[in-house]
Structures are given as C-alpha cells and as structure tokens.
Amino acid sequence: MPNPRLPRVPAVELPDDIKDMQQASLALRGDATFFEVMANNPDLLRWYIQDFYGQVFKSGRVPAEALEVLRLRLSAQHGCKFCNQGNRVSALEAGLSDAEIDALFSDDFSALRPALVAVAQLADELKLTNEAGNLSETLYRSLGDHYTPAQIIELGLIGGMLTGIAKFLFAFDLVEREDFCPFPAPVEKSI
Numbered sequence: 001m002p003n004p005r006l007p008r009v010p011a012v013e014l015p016d017d018i019k020d021m022q023q024a025s026l027a028l029r030g031d032a033t034f035f036e037v038m039a040n041n042p043d044l045l046r047w048y049i050q051d052f053y054g055q056v057f058k059s060g061r062v063p064a065e066a067l068e069v070l071r072l073r074l075s076a077q078h079g080c081k082f083c084n085q086g087n088r089v090s091a092l093e094a095g096l097s098d099a100e101i102d103a104l105f106s107d108d109f110s111a112l113r114p115a116l117v118a119v120a121q122l123a124d125e126l127k128l129t130n131e132a133g134n135l136s137e138t139l140y141r142s143l144g145d146h147y148t149p150a151q152i153i154e155l156g157l158i159g160g161m162l163t164g165i166a167k168f169l170f171a172f173d174l175v176e177r178e179d180f181c182p183f184p185a186p187v188e189k190s191i
Contacts, residue, residue: 001031003185004173008036015042021049029085034174048165057158062151064094069116070159073104073123078166079181082174115146119155126159128167129182 014022018039025032038045057067068091075083091101099111109117122143125133135156143152169175170183177185 002033002173002175004033004037006037006040006172008033009039011036014039018042018045021045025086028089029082029176031082031176033176034082034169037172037174052161056154062147062154062158063115065091065096066116066119066147066151066155067158068094068096069100069104069112069119070123070155071162072101073120074127074159074162074166076105077123077127077129078163078170079178079183080166080169081176081178081181082169083166084178114142118142118146122155123159126156126163128163 009018011019011022014036018035022032022035022039025035035045038048057071058064068087072084072087072091075087088101091104092098096116097111100113100116103109103111104120109120112120118139121139122135124130125135125139127133135152140152143155147155170177171186173186177183
C-alpha cells in the first residue's frame with residue numbers, strides 16, 4: 001500500500017468530480033491514494049485527466065489499440081500495479097485480446113499484430129530502465145509501416161509523458177507496485 005509524504009484529502013472534502021474518480025479507483029483497485037493526494041491540487045489533476053487523457057490520449061489521431069499497447073507495456077515494464085489494473089481494462093475496451101494483453105507482460109510478442117509489435121518495441125525504448133533508448137532506423141521503419149510520422153511523434157510524446165509520470169508516481173509513493181517492480185518503495189535514509 002502506498003505511504004505518501006503528502007496528505008490525502010479526506011473523502012468528505014473531495015470535490016464531486018474528484019470524488020467520482022476516487023470512488024471508481026476504489027471499486028477497481030481497492031486503492032485511491034493517487035486521487036486522494038492529487039486532490040491537494042485539483043486543477044492539476046483535472047488537467048491530467050481531462051486534457052492529457054481527454055484531449056491528447058483519446059484524441060483519435062492514433063488508433064486506441066496502439067495507445068493502449070503503449071500504455072500497458074510501459075506500466076507492465078515499470079511494475080505499476082495501480083496502472084496495470086486500470087490499463088488492462090482499457091486495453092480490453094480498445095479491442096485487445098487477453099493473449100495480446102498477456103504478451104505485453106512478457107518478451108514474446110508473437111500474439112500481437114505487427115502494428116502493435118512495433119508499438120510495444122517503442123515502449124521498450126521509452127521505459128525508465130532503458131537509459132540508451134532510441135528510435136533506431138529499424139524501429140522507425142517498423143512503425144512507419146503502420147503509422148504516419150505525426151502518429152509516431154504522438155506515440156513517442158505520449159510514451160515519454162507516461163514514463164515521466166511513472167517516475168513521479170513512484171518517487172512520491174502514490175501507487176501500489178507489482179512484486180516484480182524494478183523500483184522499490186521508498187526507504188527513509190538517515191543523514
């Protein structure tokens with residue numbers, strides 16, 4: 001269970017829209033630490049949900065299934081249990097099969113369609129643990145077989161933003177981690 005330094009806003013003090021987010025998270029995950037802490041800055045939380053997700057992630061410029069592969073592969077590689085719980089549901093809603101979803105938690109992408117393999121490979125270049133990640137010529141061509149340059153840029157920018165957000169979530173201890181998470185929960189260091 002997350003143990004953030006920042007205070008949680010009590011449920012009775014949450015604005016109605018954020019209370020709805022908190023309740024949905026509790027129903028799905030049994031935890032709403034992210035929403036309760038982020039409610040200290042409700043405008044920023046709304047920007048993240050309404051503008052980043054509502055206007056960028058769900059803009060329709062990139063196929064939903066590709067974005068869900070990107071997001072779930074990143075959260076699987078990062079070991080964000082909170083993220084994986086929501087991202088699995090969204091991936092199913094976008095039309096991914098259980099086999100395709102399971103492939104994103106392994107290094108065997110044979111269950112994925114070629115267009116989605118390229119996106120999963122892009123996620124591997126963008127993940128936090130890949131300091132040398134890059135858009136190689138091979139990966140660019142693979143992506144280019146299925147996506148326009150504008151879509152590739154959007155996939156890269158969204159993936160980079162999600163990776164940065166993952167760093168924030170872990171550093172501020174706002175989410176539950178998978179057992180295989182490469183980023184341990186914070187430990188208090190003595191000076």
